Amino acid sequence: xxxxxxxxxxxxxxxxxxxxxxxxxxxxxxxxxxxxxxxxxxxxxxxxxxxxxxxxxxxxxxxxxxxxxxxxxxxxxxxxxxxxxxxxxxxxxxxxxxxxxxxxxxxxxxxxxxxxxxxxxxxxxxxxxxxxxxxxxxxxxxxxx
Amino acid sequence: xxxxxxxxxxxxxxxxxxxxxxxxxxxxxxxxxxxxxxxxxxxxxxxxxxxxxxxxxxxxxxxxxxxxxxxxxxxxxxxxxxxxxxxxxxxxxxxxxxxxxxxxxxxxxxxxxxxxxxxxxxxxxxxxxxxxxxxxxxxxxxxxxxxxxxxxxxxxxxxxxxxxxxxxxxxxxxxxxxxxxxxxxxxxxxxxxxxxxxxxxxxxxxxxxxxxxxxxxxxxxxxxxxxxxxxxxxxxxxxxxxxxxxxxxxxxxxxxxxxxxxxxxxxxxxxxxxxxxxxxxxxxxxxxxxxxxxxxxxxxxxxxxxxxxxxxxxxxxxxxxxxxxxxxxxxxxxxxxxxxxxxxxxxxxxxxxxxxxxxxxxxxxxxxxxxxxxxxxxxxxxxxxxxxxxxxxxxxxxxxxxxxxxxxxxxxxxxxxxxxxxxxxxxxxxxxxxxxxxxxxxxxxxxxxxxxxxxxxxxxxxxxxxxxxxxxxxxxxxxxxxxxxxxxxxxxxxxxxxxxxxxxxxxxxxxxxxx
Amino acid sequence: xxxxxxxxxxxxxxxxxxxxxxxxxxxxxxxxxxxxxxxxxxxxxxxxxxxxxxxxxxxxxxxxxxxxxxxxxxxxxxxxxxxxxxxxxxxxxxxxxxxxxxxxxxxxxxxxxxxxxxxxxxxxxxxxxxxxxxxxxxxxxxxxxxxxxxxxxxxxxxxxxxxxxxxxxxxxxxxxxxxxxxxxxxxxxxxxxxxxxxxxxxxxxxxxxxxxxxxxxxxxxxxxxxxxxxxxxxxxxxxxxxxxxxxxxxxxxxxxxxxxxxxxxxxxxxxxxxxxxxxxxxxxxxxxxxxxxxxxxxxxxxxxxxxxxxxxxxxxxxxxxxxxx
Numbered sequence: 001x002x003x004x005x006x007x008x009x010x011x012x013x014x015x016x017x018x019x020x021x022x023x024x025x026x027x028x029x030x031x032x033x034x035x036x037x038x039x040x041x042x043x044x045x046x047x048x049x050x051x052x053x054x055x056x057x058x059x060x061x062x063x064x065x066x067x068x069x070x071x072x073x074x075x076x077x078x079x080x081x082x083x084x085x086x087x088x089x090x091x092x093x094x095x096x097x098x099x100x101x102x103x104x105x106x107x108x109x110x111x112x113x114x115x116x117x118x119x120x121x122x123x124x125x126x127x128x129x130x131x132x133x134x135x136x137x138x139x140x141x142x143x144x145x
Numbered sequence: 146x147x148x149x150x151x152x153x154x155x156x157x158x159x160x161x162x163x164x165x166x167x168x169x170x171x172x173x174x175x176x177x178x179x180x181x182x183x184x185x186x187x188x189x190x191x192x193x194x195x196x197x198x199x200x201x202x203x204x205x206x207x208x209x210x211x212x213x214x215x216x217x218x219x220x221x222x223x224x225x226x227x228x229x230x231x232x233x234x235x236x237x238x239x240x241x242x243x244x245x246x247x248x249x250x251x252x253x254x255x256x257x258x259x260x261x262x263x264x265x266x267x268x269x270x271x272x273x274x275x276x277x278x279x280x281x282x283x284x285x286x287x288x289x290x291x292x293x294x295x296x297x298x299x300x301x302x303x304x305x306x307x308x309x310x311x312x313x314x315x316x317x318x319x320x321x322x323x324x325x326x327x328x329x330x331x332x333x334x335x336x337x338x339x340x341x342x343x344x345x346x347x348x349x350x351x352x353x354x355x356x357x358x359x360x361x362x363x364x365x366x367x368x369x370x371x372x373x374x375x376x377x378x379x380x381x382x383x384x385x386x387x388x389x390x391x392x393x394x395x396x397x398x399x400x401x402x403x404x405x406x407x408x409x410x411x412x413x414x415x416x417x418x419x420x421x422x423x424x425x426x427x428x429x430x431x432x433x434x435x436x437x438x439x440x441x442x443x444x445x446x447x448x449x450x451x452x453x454x455x456x457x458x459x460x461x462x463x464x465x466x467x468x469x470x471x472x473x474x475x476x477x478x479x480x481x482x483x484x485x486x487x488x489x490x491x492x493x494x495x496x497x498x499x500x501x502x503x504x505x506x507x508x509x510x511x512x513x514x515x516x517x518x519x520x521x522x523x524x525x526x527x528x529x530x531x532x533x534x535x536x537x538x539x540x541x542x543x544x545x546x547x548x549x550x551x552x553x554x555x556x557x558x559x560x561x562x563x564x565x566x567x568x569x570x571x572x573x574x575x576x577x578x579x580x581x582x583x584x585x586x587x588x589x590x591x592x593x594x595x596x597x598x599x600x601x602x603x604x605x606x607x608x609x610x611x612x613x614x615x616x617x618x619x620x621x622x623x624x625x626x627x628x629x630x631x632x633x634x635x636x637x638x639x640x641x642x643x644x645x646x647x648x649x650x651x652x653x654x655x656x657x658x659x660x
Numbered sequence: 661x662x663x664x665x666x667x668x669x670x671x672x673x674x675x676x677x678x679x680x681x682x683x684x685x686x687x688x689x690x691x692x693x694x695x696x697x698x699x700x701x702x703x704x705x706x707x708x709x710x711x712x713x714x715x716x717x718x719x720x721x722x723x724x725x726x727x728x729x730x731x732x733x734x735x736x737x738x739x740x741x742x743x744x745x746x747x748x749x750x751x752x753x754x755x756x757x758x759x760x761x762x763x764x765x766x767x768x769x770x771x772x773x774x775x776x777x778x779x780x781x782x783x784x785x786x787x788x789x790x791x792x793x794x795x796x797x798x799x800x801x802x803x804x805x806x807x808x809x810x811x812x813x814x815x816x817x818x819x820x821x822x823x824x825x826x827x828x829x830x831x832x833x834x835x836x837x838x839x840x841x842x843x844x845x846x847x848x849x850x851x852x853x854x855x856x857x858x859x860x861x862x863x864x865x866x867x868x869x870x871x872x873x874x875x876x877x878x879x880x881x882x883x884x885x886x887x888x889x890x891x892x893x894x895x896x897x898x899x900x901x902x903x904x905x906x907x908x909x910x911x912x913x914x915x916x917x918x919x920x921x922x923x924x925x926x927x928x929x930x931x932x933x934x935x936x937x938x939x940x941x942x943x944x945x946x947x948x949x950x951x952x953x954x955x956x957x958x959x960x961x962x963x964x965x966x967x968x969x970x971x972x973x974x975x976x977x978x979x980x981x982x983x984x985x
Contacts, residue, residue, distance in 0.1 A: 006576030010314055017321055020336050024985065027601060028333030031594040032324040039317040046310060060577040069367035074568065076366060077359075080543065081564045085557050089547070097540040104369045104536035117536075124541050128548060136182070136190070137730045138552050139699070186733070189706040192715045283862035287848075327737050330849050332826030334771050341744050341775025345736020413858055468877045469858045473705060476854055480712040483877065486950055490879055554734045555701075556745075595851065602848040603865050606818030 002058025003050030010043035076100055088143035090129050097121035149498030150272070156201070156503040157510050165202055169209025170511045171518055176210075177217025178526070180229035180358075180549030181350055184214035185473040192481060200485040204504045207481065209511035211474045212264055212457050215417070216515050219256040219450050220523060224249060224530045225542045227358040229549060231349055231588050232417030232453040235425035237357055238304075238581060239438060239445030246441050249527050254388040255443045256450040257519035259399060263451035264512025266403035267410065267458020271465075271505055276491060278459075279466040282411040287603055288614050291596030292623035293412070294589040297419050299630040300426040301582050304439070308577060315578045319586020320593070322347050329591050330598040342558050351550035351563040352587055356580040358546050359567020365539040385520065392447060398428050402448040406455025413463060416472045417456045418588050424452035430633055436641070439581075458508060465489050465501065693753055693927050694727045700917070701757045703742025705735045708852065709873070709951075710758045710915060713788065716947050720938045725930075737774075738825055740767050743918075744775025751920040753927035759783060759918035762911075765971050766827040769984060778967065779921065784928055785935035786916035786958035786966065788948060790871035792833040792888040792909075793899070797860060798881055800867075805886045805905040808867065812843035820846045822856045822865035829913040830856075830869040832974060833888060837869075839977060840907045871913065873952030875899065888912055895949065911970075914956065916963060925960075932959050 014036050023029035050058055065073075080096040087095065101117040102109050109117075132138045156162060176187040188211055195203030215232060222233040223240030236256060243252040270278065285293075301316045302309060325336045326346025337343035383391075393399075402424035409420035428448035429438045438445050460471030461478075468489035470476035482489065487497055494501055533541065550563035570580040604613040614620060700718065702710050714731050722729045734742040734757075743764060746757045759781055767774040796802045802811060812819045823830030826849045834847045848865055850856035853874065860868040861881055868874075868882075875884045875896055884899045888909050892901055902909035917935065919928060938944060939957060948955055958966055978984050 002576045006311070006314075006573070006578065009573075009576075010318065010578075013318065014321075017324075017336055020338070023333050023335070025328065025331030025333050027598040028328045028331040028335065030601075031597055032321065032335065035317055035320045035324065039314065039321060042310060042314050042317065046314065049310070058576060060575055065364065065367045069369070070363070073363050073367035077363065077543065077564060081547070081560055084547070084560060089551075093544055093547070097544060100366060100540040100543070101536045104366060104539065106369055120537050121540070124537070125544055128544060132548060132552070137697075138182075138732070139555055140548065140551065141557055183706075185706045189711055189715065189731075192712075193718055196719075283858055286859065286862055286864035327740075327826075329851060330826070332738075332770070332849070334773075341773055342741065344744075344771075344775060345741040348736070413855055463858065467858070467861065467881070468879075469861070470854050476708065477706065477711070480709075480951075483951055484712070484716075484947055488876065488879060490881075554736065554741075555732060556734065599848050599850070599859075602846055603820040603822075603859070605820060605846045606815060 001050065002060070003046050003053075003056065004058070005050075006058065007043045007045075007047035007050060010046070011040060014040045014043065072103065076103070084141050086144060089140040090125060091143050093125035093129070094118070094121045097125055146494070146498070149494070149502045150506075152499040153502030153504075153506045156499070157506045162202070162205060162503075162507070163510070165206055166209040166507050166510050167514055167518070169206045170213035170514045171522070173210035173213025173215075174217035174220075174515070174518065174522065177214035177229065178220040180221050180227045180354055180545060181552035182549075183230055183350070183473075183553070184211055184218075185477065186553075187211075187214050188474045188477045192477060195481065196484075200487070201500050201503055203485075204478065204481065204500070205507040207478055208504055208508045209514075211478070212454065212508055212511040213515065213518075214474075215453055215457055216256070216260040216264075216450070216519065218453075219260065219446075220253070220526055221545070223252045223256060223446070224527060225358065225538075225545070226361045227542070227546065227549065228353050229350065230417070231353065232421055232456070233449065234353065234357075234418070234581075234584060234588070235421040235449035236446055236453075238425065238449075239440075239442045241361075242439070242441035243443065243446070248441065249531060250524055251383065251388055251443060252446050253523045253527050254385070254520065255392050255446045257516060257523060258389060258392040259402070259447040259450035260454040260519070261512050261516050262399045263403040263406050263454035264457060264515065265509055266400070266451075267407045267455040268505060268509040268512065269458070270407045271458040271461050271508075272502075275462045275466050278408075278411055279463050282413075282463055283467075284619055285412055286617070287596045287599035288617055288620050289596070289623060290412075291593055291600055291614065292620055292627065293419065294593035294596060296623060296627050296630060297422055297589045298585065298593070299627050300422055301585060302631050303426055303429050303435070303634045304579070304581050304585070311577045312579070312582045315573070315580075315582030316586040318573075318578070319583040319588075320590040321586075322352075322583070323587050323590025324594065328598075329595045330602070342556075345554075346591075347562060347566075347587070348553060348559055349588065350553045351559040352566055353584060354546045354549050355563035355566030356570045356584050356587075358542065359564060360571040360574060360580065362539055362542050362546065363567070363571050365535060365542075369536075385524075392443070395444065395447060398431070398444050398447055399451050401427060401431070402451035403455040406452030407459035409452070410456030410459025410471055411462050413469055413471050416460060417453050419592070420452040420456050420459075421449040422585065422588075424448040426630065430630070430637075435634075435637055454512065458505075461505070461508075465493060466491065691926070693930055694725050696727060696754065698725060698727055698729045698753075699755045700729050700731045701742060701746075701755060702731065702733050703735060703739040703757060703759075704733070706733055709790070709871075709953075710760070712951065713915060713948075713953070714758065716944055717787075717935075717938050720941055720944065721934055724934045724937050738767065738827065739763050740771070740774045740776070743767075743781060746918065746920055747776045747780040749920055751922040751924075753919055753923055753931060756784060756917045756919055756931060759916055761786070761914040761916075761967060761970060762829055762832055762974060763827065763913075764918075765967060765974060766832065769971075769975065769978065770827055772985060778971065781918040782921050782923055782928060782960065783958075783963035783967065784917045784919055784960060785932045786914050786956050786963045787935055787939050788953045789912050789914045789956050790829075790873060790953060791893070791912035792829055792869055793872050793875060793884050794837070794886045794902075795860060795868040795870055795874065795878075795882045795884055796866070797863060798883050800883065802867070802885065803883075805900075805902065805907070808885060809841045809843055812838075812841070812845060816844040817846055819867065820848050820865045821867045821869055822848050822850055822859050823869040824853045824856055824871075825849050825851065829911060830871075832977070833909070833911055834869045835981065836909055836911065836977060837902075837907065839981070840909060871952075872896070872954070876952050893954070895952065914958075914966070916958065928960055 218233040222228040222237040226241040
């Protein structure tokens with residue numbers, strides 16, 4: 001199954017690029033067209049392989065997670081990054097750093113644990129923030145509510 | 146020349162100069178260890194400070210900083226799987242697995258000694274072989290760059306641990322992503338999904354962090370503390386001296402990788418991002434146990450780091466002899482040379498010999514200083530990271546990733562790209578399409594396309610522009626190298642299988658006797 | 661107790677960050693501009709000619725304006741990414757971005773959607789230019805512009821001319837030359853001058869349309885057969901102009917800075933005065949000359965006039981060549 005699903009995903013990926021084809025210069029399309037055609041051919045081969053060799057699962061076992069754990073990790077990361085333009089680097093960083101640290105505890109967090117995690121979050125995020133904005137003059141996203 | 150060389154050596158031994166090199170090397174390392182802050186940006190930040198200095202110390206400071214910054218990139222690649230620049234991609238491939246086995250100290254020592262040897266060999270080539278190497282590099286035209294990129298892509302054959310088919314698919318996905326944005330030749334706006342922000346294409350550093358680091362962060366956060374142990378301290382602690390000796394006991398790998406780095410570094414535009422991958426591939430091919438690569442093989446780390454520090458000396462060869470910067474930081478240093486009225490070319494070595502050799506030798510001194518500085522500061526950093534509980538390490542890596550993706554062009558959009566690619570990479574990994582092959586395609590895509598289209602355009606006077614890709618002598622050599630590199634892993638695999646089948650009856654025979 | 665203290669300090673820090681950003685936005689009155697750090701953003705990679713120029717100006721600008729000036733980068737799309745970002749930046753004068761002609765004219769003209777239009781950018785000052793120059797390798801048979809054109813007439817399309825990128829001054833210069841001389845040339849764009857030069861030295865292209873700093877930088881490895889200025893340049897008295905060889909070609913790249921279009925005029929003028937003062941600094945003039953740059957002094961109005969004039973020239977040429985979509 002892994003091979004069939006993987007093959008179809010890549011084929012869809014190719015299709016998304018293919019429908020955007022719109023070249024104005026003589027050779028602007030040469031390279032991407034070749035890549036798309038070969039990629040599509042290879043993904044068809046992968047699908048064929050999945051159909052012909054049913055015994056090969058096609059799934060890779062490294063880094064396998066159950067859906068609940070994976071979902072929670074993804075929601076945290078996506079929320080962190082999406083809130084960046086609103087919460088800014090500093091506030092968002094401290095908030096989500098603490099959330100991640102608390103949720104990664106396996107035992108029920110006590111108030112003391114919570115404070116400790118928050119402290120570490122403030123320290124780590126704050127040090128990077130000050131280092132970049134004050135020493136290296138690299139601006140970071142700021143709060144804008 | 147030897148007189149100027151001697152003057153340069155004497156100048157470098159002055160305590161004030163040694164201190165300057167030490168400061169430059171250390172500052173460069175610290176900055177290079179931050180993902181998103183490239184050696185180029187660091188050197189540019191430093192330029193205004195050098196205006197206040199005399200030309201010689203100013204250039205020495207910049208050179209030492211550059212050397213240190215290239216080396217510093219290995220720390221994040223090894224410790225948190227975040228190659229901050231394309232020149233340490235291959236370092237992450239084996240460095241991070243070593244970290245997960247609790248052997249990060251070994252990897253750091255390997256990277257340090259590799260960088261040291263690479264740096265020195267690059268400088269030696271710069272001193273003794275600069276003019277002939279520079280004129281040889283000019284024979285590389287668009288067609289040759291195309292084949293260099295193809296050669297880089299053959300590494301997929303040896304990267305793909307599982308299926309070759311899936312490795313190729315990964316590489317082509319990378320090539321296709323690389324075509325997003327404005328075409329390198331012709332200026333077409335392609336595949337932007339209607340968003341002008343994508344005109345600039347998918348930026349490399351956010352993509353690297355996304356494809357390598359984000360899947361690891363997802364894994365760490367999802368597993369919580371239960372089994373997300375970063376460190377397996379069961380490994381017996383080896384002494385520092387033993388580790389250094391062990392790494393210096395691999396002279397062939399050190400030498401080969403450094404020479405590859407120097408040679409590739411001479412080619413403007415290909416430089417560091419290709420050198421480390423090629424050296425890694427060659428180390429794997431030459432190895433007696435290629436199957437250990439990608440699973441924590443110190444030879445992989447050594448190869449990558451020797452090669453990328455070799456590019457420093459190599460890159461200065463065209464910079465100083467032709468006035469053509471070999472790498473982006475070289476371009477800044479070239480600008481500073483010109484500001485001081487120093488014009489590159491053969492006469493530079495004659496008229497300002499003492500300054501030039503002081504600068505070149507300072508690069509070597511910087512490479513030497515990397516050893517104590519790296520072994521102390523680098524191992525300190527490694528201990529610090531390893532002492533951090535995973536529940537703090539995972540969000541810390543996320544914080545660093547966000548800054549790294551953002552800082553390269555101060556854009557939140559790049560952070561989105563990083564996360565999106567990271568999630569896609571995690572899912573593709575599940576069906577066996579690895580992130581490393583995608584990265585390879587992404588890095589080499591524009592080199593390949595530029596070479597292809599430029600080759601056709603520049604040979605438009607020929608009857609069949611296509612044929613020039615197969616008739617030029619250096620192209621032919623590169624094609625042969627591509628073929629060997631593509632076929633070799635299969636030969637190696639078959640040989641290993643034959644050994645296995647030969648060994649199996651022998652074992653059976655043994656058992657029969659014991660019975 | 662301990663936890664409460666940490667909590668208070670967090671709240672304090674957040675509050676501090678909020679007020680800091682809030683305050684910054686408030687102080688936009690034109691009279692007392694500037695009140696805080698100014699960001700000088702380059703829409704190109706670090707290490708290019710724009711970068712070297714900005715680094716030279718940085719300290720002087722800071723002294724004149726009384727605030728620190730910070731140089732940063734926003735590369736991509738040949739500059740388009742930075743310029744489209746500039747149109748979305750607050751028009752308070754605290755973000756100035758490097759802007760080049762003809763890039764900001766040609767990108768919106770020739771790309772379907774560049775993310776900005778030429779009029780979205782208010783040019784504050786144009787401080788330097790690098791004229792085009794046509795270079796051939798020193799060992800080439802081509803000695804003069806006439807040789808070059810004769811060779812191109814013999815083999816239409818076979819002569820390849822390298823240059824820095826698409827829709828740049830090098831590109832348009834090559835198009836203008838082939839248009840004026842009625843010849844057919846194949847233009848090959850490279851990613852910047854840095855990669856175009858070895859292609860010329862290695863003989864992979866027949867000629868290079870490049871910028872004047874390359875004449876001194878490459879020395880006797882190349883021969884400059886024509887420079888696109890009105891009169892011969894004082895630093896290169898031996899290099900003839902296109903005009904004296906019969907082709908009225910005077911063009912090149914102009915470097916300056918821009919702010920968003922809605923920025924108040926007083927702020928634009930303050931910035932323009934500062935850049936003008938920097939341009940009068942003898943040390944900087946010397947450094948510019950050593951790099952082979954030509955000093956220019958176009959204030960906001962003059963820059964707009966120049967842009968308008970060049971736009972008309974380019975539009976006419978490119979429409980005739982059928983390149984305008």
